[in-house]
Amino acid sequence: MARNNRGIIQEFVEFISRGNVMDLAVGVIIGGAFTSVVNALVSTIIQPLIAAIGGSPDVKGLAVVLNGQTIDFGAFISAVISFLITAVAVFAIVKAVNTMNDLKEMAIKKAGLASMIEKEQAPAPRTCPYCKQEIADDATRCPHCTSKLAGYENAIEAR
Template sequence: MWNEFKKFALKGNVMDLAVGVVIGAAFGKIVSSLVDDIIMPLVGLLIGGVNFTNLMVKVGGAEVKYGLFIQNIVNFLIVAFSIFIVVRMINKYFKKKEETQAAPAPVVDKNVELLTEIRDLLKHNQS
């Protein structure tokens, strides 16, 4: 059982996934800081100096913090857009790579090539 687990854990896909999770978490912090510290204050200034973190409605004894919700939506949109851009770039890279590795032109037999030339000459002479 230990050997199977070790074989599973050390597979390339699992290691890639672990690296992706760590980088994703760090990227999430960067995007959160971008939204919280740069974008939302600027958006707040543009719409009249509103601080989104303080926007809330009291309903009974509960506080509905819709400002934080708006901030999280902006955060999500930035993360989703940046992931879209990265995936798009990767897809373009692999598409170009596939195109360059396309199958070489089919090898035409010399007899077929000669017959094709004769056919073309006959068509040319008839017209």
């Protein structure tokens, strides 16, 4: 039984240490912090600006009392406005990150083209005339078929 528990614990540790789980955790934490920033923006800047223009910062007239319970549509509308502001801000951030990634990919492609041009200018790899396998430039025997290549010297065979 202890062996089975150790396996479960090890699997859990592997699951938690995966990159995408950590990324998700960071995203949730940052999302919570970002939501509080947006709520502060709405309650301390946008609603006072609406009140300064002459409107009511809260949508208070939209409440219905039903069987002693208050259904507050104004609070719901304020939450929807906060959500829309959050969604627009997240969209702008994601769009900026995607644009950066696209620029990075284009730079990599340009670098890849440069390396392809360098490869085209590089001499073709040396191949064995017998088995047609690629061999090192300084080889005197083919490692694939053991044929003697140009430049092969053996003092014992020379006698």
